[in-house]
Amino acid sequence: MGGPARTWGGPSTPAVGRRVVFTPRRRHDARMSYYDHGDRDDVLSGGIRMIPIETAAGTFRVWTKRTGNNPALKVLLLHGGPGATHEYLLGFDSWLPGAGVEYYYYDQLGSGWSDAPNDPTLVTLERYVDEVEQVRRALGLDRNSFVLYGQSWGGILAMEYALAHPDVLKGVIISNMMASIPAYNRYAADVLIPAQDPARIAEIQQMEATGHTDDPRYEELLLEEHYVKHVLRMPLEAWPEPVGRSFARINKSVYVPMQGPSELGASGALVDWDRFDDLARIEVPALVVGGEHDTMDPAHLRAMAERMPRGDYLHTQGSHLAIYDDQETYMRGIIDWLGRLP
Numbered sequence: 001m002g003g004p005a006r007t008w009g010g011p012s013t014p015a016v017g018r019r020v021v022f023t024p025r026r027r028h029d030a031r032m033s034y035y036d037h038g039d040r041d042d043v044l045s046g047g048i049r050m051i052p053i054e055t056a057a058g059t060f061r062v063w064t065k066r067t068g069n070n071p072a073l074k075v076l077l078l079h080g081g082p083g084a085t086h087e088y089l090l091g092f093d094s095w096l097p098g099a100g101v102e103y104y105y106y107d108q109l110g111s112g113w114s115d116a117p118n119d120p121t122l123v124t125l126e127r128y129v130d131e132v133e134q135v136r137r138a139l140g141l142d143r144n145s146f147v148l149y150g151q152s153w154g155g156i157l158a159m160e161y162a163l164a165h166p167d168v169l170k171g172v173i174i175s176n177m178m179a180s181i182p183a184y185n186r187y188a189a190d191v192l193i194p195a196q197d198p199a200r201i202a203e204i205q206q207m208e209a210t211g212h213t214d215d216p217r218y219e220e221l222l223l224e225e226h227y228v229k230h231v232l233r234m235p236l237e238a239w240p241e242p243v244g245r246s247f248a249r250i251n252k253s254v255y256v257p258m259q260g261p262s263e264l265g266a267s268g269a270l271v272d273w274d275r276f277d278d279l280a281r282i283e284v285p286a287l288v289v290g291g292e293h294d295t296m297d298p299a300h301l302r303a304m305a306e307r308m309p310r311g312d313y314l315h316t317q318g319s320h321l322a323i324y325d326d327q328e329t330y331m332r333g334i335i336d337w338l339g340r341l342p
Helices: 028-034 086-094 125-139 153-162 179-193 198-211 216-230 241-248 252-259 276-282 298-308 326-338
Strands: 006-009 048-055 058-065 074-078 102-107 146-151 169-174 286-291 309-314
Touching: 028 298, 048 125, 048 252, 058 086, 058 125, 074 086, 074 125, 074 153, 086 102, 086 241, 086 326, 125 153, 153 169, 153 276, 169 326, 198 216, 276 298, 286 298, 298 309, 309 326
Parallel strands: 006 309, 074 102, 074 146, 146 169, 169 286, 286 309
Antiparallel strands: 048 058, 058 102
């Protein structure tokens, strides 16, 4: 069992204007070091590499892109979905270079610029964990520098990876993802859905029950009733372009079998997934990030941090994509935590 988790962020300890601990890249020579390519083999492509992934169905390639150079701190970013793309994480470009963090965008198999084989046998949690390990090895990441970040579905993947490969991690960040899908579904049913418009929720559920989730009306209802309240708390017309681009490119042949048709709750292959009790086995430094208006229960997220022996919790006033609707707290909190790693 873990002890009390450090917590910051939220209304009692606002991050805006707070001095950030981790700001080592100030001098000219430090900036030159951050952008020094040295003997990197990805210089011609601007940091992009297509990494071969071995699977039972053959060899495929996944897309990665490196930014920066820091031998002591390298963060691999796992996007959500499953089946979304790295693009909705592009807000990191405004923050991590200034903090000297080397980081990697990565489209998982079936997503974005990576190969998209039409093979349902590849859409399993275990295979995705193995994929992350193959990506890690190809990028040369190790426990001296490797921090794994996962947002939403990426958080599930990060938890599973940390349990399977604890010896190669320097730290792990679990952003906006509960450690139990049954608990996530209870929170949606008991807290989120009752607070929404009953007629619209009934129409959404009727369309799900009758298999009409491809109807444009279904997406319209979800966006107006649920997504602008709990996924990204901004008017739809103000959503950052990378978010809209990533959402438009979600591979539903990956997303639906694992998650179900929407973020209103999970009904796919992950429906019984629960790792809350196993979090006590994650002994590396871990940061859990939650949002006051998230689709995920903030109390559960805080308990996750307390469950891990070296867990910390960062609370934002945002939603599932607090990376945008409370960006200042979110980014400064993550950078601060990275700067405290041993």
